[in-house]
Amino acid sequence: MTDLSVAADDVALVDLLDRVIGEGVVIGGDIVLSIAGVDLVYLGLRAVLAPAHVAGPSAIGADALAGEAL
């Protein structure tokens, strides 16, 4: 049960980060989107739910960023 609840928390964190970084009101002009240095963590559900020893680096590769425009 503990593992499942931790996994659910992880999904929620990724969903929140997805939104904070990739959605929301964008203002043009002089406003700077200072996103440099932020680790982008657009993970799929299986990658988030998989145990750490299964979800190796390949789960956090370029595919995880596919289609997510910043």
Added chain:
Amino acid sequence: MITLYAVTWRADTPDLGEDELGVLADGDLAMVVGPAPATTSREDALAHGRIVEEVASAVDVLPIRYGTTATDTDEARSLLREHGPAWAARLQKVEGCAELAIRVAPSAADEVRAASGAEHLAQLVSRSRLLNAAESELGDLLTGRCRVVRRLAGHEELKLSCLVERAQVEPVRSELEEWGASRDDLMISVTGPWAPYSFVADGQDAGVAL
């Protein structure tokens, strides 16, 4: 430099527990602002999100994307004035609503390592059909219960964002979880309620045909 967090109605000006946060007002609108952090990091982004969520738990908001700053309060106020009419129209569209995030993926238990390229392709087609069918079923389930449903880009999974009236958040979540529990071949996650991040721009209120 100041960070811009969210736009709200002036009449709804939130009670901010954080000392460093402030509210600027112009016309009918207000903006929650705070000092800009010196660095950007995942922790900063999450902290930004938590502040927006705290405000959104009390009043209707338009969340502003992380990293958006203004040089000073005068500039922030002029932005509020410049974009006021468009933001007011947006706030009306999300009035009383929150966002639910849905992810659906084929169950990991069904995953069998492909023995050949052809088998791998067949698995991809099978998974794609499974998710398309799931999308259709979810469309039937969500129609009439959500104000707007958007499909977001996802890799080998179905990602939907739903704009839901706050009173409907828990009933919709329960129905989705019940649907998920009946499907051994799929994993589903429902998170939120979030501020309506995915419904703040033109074209994001039309939804998608599911």
